[in-house]
Amino acid sequence: MHFSKGLLLYNEQAGKGKVPINEQIVPVLKEAVEHVEEEIISAPGEGEKICFERGSDYDIIILYGGDGTIHECVNGIARLENRPVVAVLPGGTCNDFSRAIGVPEEMDGACRLLKTGVVRHVDLGLMNDRYFVNFWGIGMITDTSENIDENKKTMIGKMSYYLSALETIRNPSFFHYMIEADGVKLEGDAVMAVALNGNYIGTINLPFEANHEDGYLDLIIVKESGFPLIKEVIQTEKIRATGEHAANLEHHRVRSFTIATDSPMRIDMDGEVYAVTPSTCSVKKGHIRFVSSI
Numbered sequence: 001m002h003f004s005k006g007l008l009l010y011n012e013q014a015g016k017g018k019v020p021i022n023e024q025i026v027p028v029l030k031e032a033v034e035h036v037e038e039e040i041i042s043a044p045g046e047g048e049k050i051c052f053e054r055g056s057d058y059d060i061i062i063l064y065g066g067d068g069t070i071h072e073c074v075n076g077i078a079r080l081e082n083r084p085v086v087a088v089l090p091g092g093t094c095n096d097f098s099r100a101i102g103v104p105e106e107m108d109g110a111c112r113l114l115k116t117g118v119v120r121h122v123d124l125g126l127m128n129d130r131y132f133v134n135f136w137g138i139g140m141i142t143d144t145s146e147n148i149d150e151n152k153k154t155m156i157g158k159m160s161y162y163l164s165a166l167e168t169i170r171n172p173s174f175f176h177y178m179i180e181a182d183g184v185k186l187e188g189d190a191v192m193a194v195a196l197n198g199n200y201i202g203t204i205n206l207p208f209e210a211n212h213e214d215g216y217l218d219l220i221i222v223k224e225s226g227f228p229l230i231k232e233v234i235q236t237e238k239i240r241a242t243g244e245h246a247a248n249l250e251h252h253r254v255r256s257f258t259i260a261t262d263s264p265m266r267i268d269m270d271g272e273v274y275a276v277t278p279s280t281c282s283v284k285k286g287h288i289r290f291v292s293s294i
Contacts, residue, residue, distance in 0.1 A: 001115060001291075003059040003085070006033035009050060009073060011041045011065035014091030025064065025089065028111035033060060041069065051076030060085040060114070060291075066092015070133055071270035078124055078131045078287060087114055087291040097134045097270070100198035101212065102293035117293050121286030122212045125197045125269075127279050132269040135201060136281055138261070139192035140172055140222065142268040172224075175265060181219060181257035186250075192222040193259065195281055215285040219257060221250040256282035 008029065010021065021038065029036050037058075041047040047063075051073045055061060061084050063073050070088060077083055089110045090098040101120065104110050125132040135141070172191040179186040179193075196218040199206045260278040267275040 001032055001117065001119070003033045003114070005035045005058050006037070006060040006062055007050075007054070007058045008036055008038045008062045008064065009041060009047060010038075010063070010089075011047075011069045011091065014065040014069070014089075021064075024107065025111055028108060029062060029114060031112070032114035033062075036062075041065070041072075045072070047073040048076035052079055055080050055084055056082040058084045060087060062087045062089060062114070064089040064091045066090075067094060067096050067134060067271045068092065070097050071131075071272050074124065074133055074288065075131050078284070083288055085119055085289045085291060094200075094203050094271070096200040096203065097198060099200045099203070100134065101290055103291075104293070113291055113293055117291045119289045120213060120292045122288055122290045122292075123197055123215060124284045124287045125195060125217055125281055126284050127267070127269060127275065127281045130269065130275065131284070131287075132197065134198040134270045135194055135196050135268075136217075136279075137192065137194035137268045138259075138265045138277060139175060139190060141192055141194055141201070142266050142273055143173070176262040177221070178260045179219075179221075179257055181252055181254040184252075186221070186252075188221070188223070190221050190223055192220075194220050194222075195254075195257070196220065197283075213286065215283055216253045216255060217257075217281065217283055219252040219254050221252075223248045223250065256280070 006029065008021070008026065026036055026038070039050060041050070047069060051061065055077050061073070061077065063070055063086060069092065074086070077086060088098045088101070088103050089107065090103060090105055095105065098110070101122065103113060122133070125136055127136055174189050174191055176189050177187065177193060196206065197212060258278065258280045264276040266273050267277060267279060269275070
């Protein structure tokens with residue numbers, strides 16, 4: 001692949017500041033992009049603003065950062081009529097979205113993907129007026145994100161996510177939900193509900209073959225927590241291979257759904273927590289073109 005004009009947009013914390021941008025990244029990008037401009041994201045919302053105001057000026061935008069950086073910037077790009085191709089360089093704690101679309105974790109390989117990879121028309125989830133690339137969720141998934149110790153996140157990376165998840169599983173909070181999904185009404189009690197556009201959360205490959213290009217979200221309702229849930233995660237390969245639903249999980253493939261809860265609940269989208277229920281989610285099929293290896 002070849003691009004004429006690109007923007008390298010990166011979080012100042014990407015890669016914990018250990019990867020030299022001009023020495024290691026830009027020279028490799030220039031093998032596929034004739035002219036590369038650079039911009040640092042130094043404040044919340046800045047990436048979205050840059051992408052919305054200037055995104056149409058480029059053939060490709062290269063995002064270097066974690067899932068939060070991608071979430072923010074995609075919310076700027078998705079609103080454009082003339083949307084550039086997007087490439088992702090993994091520079092966060094979990095890098096779930098880049099894993100899902102087959103971007104190498106190793107930086108040189110991720111950069112060279114601009115030359116050797118393919119462009120895929122990837123679905124986006126849309127909650128009210130906000131987009132998500134990987135997942136929407138409430139309950140345990142939000143609690144896990146909010147309980148992460150930022151100091152531990154800096155020191156031990158993705159292990160901080162696992163520690164927070166284990167603590168959350170030990171002390172789950174149940175909620176009552178009312179969902180209408182593609183005209184079907186669902187109601188009950190759960191510890192978590194998540195709508196997947198990808199198949200990785202916290203670097204864990206989930207037991208459902210979520211597809212970024214099928215025009216559907218995989219709505220998963222988790223009925224209980226504790227060791228039964230851990231057991232189902234451990235048995236991931238069995239669930240994927242047979243298509244069986246785990247005893248504590250309910251799975252629905254949907255194009256859209258609305259959800260209300262007995263009290264407002266904080267929503268996690270791609271690891272970012274800033275909205276509350278009730279909400280309406282749908283799919284924007286093939287809305288953004290991403291560079292991928294698969």
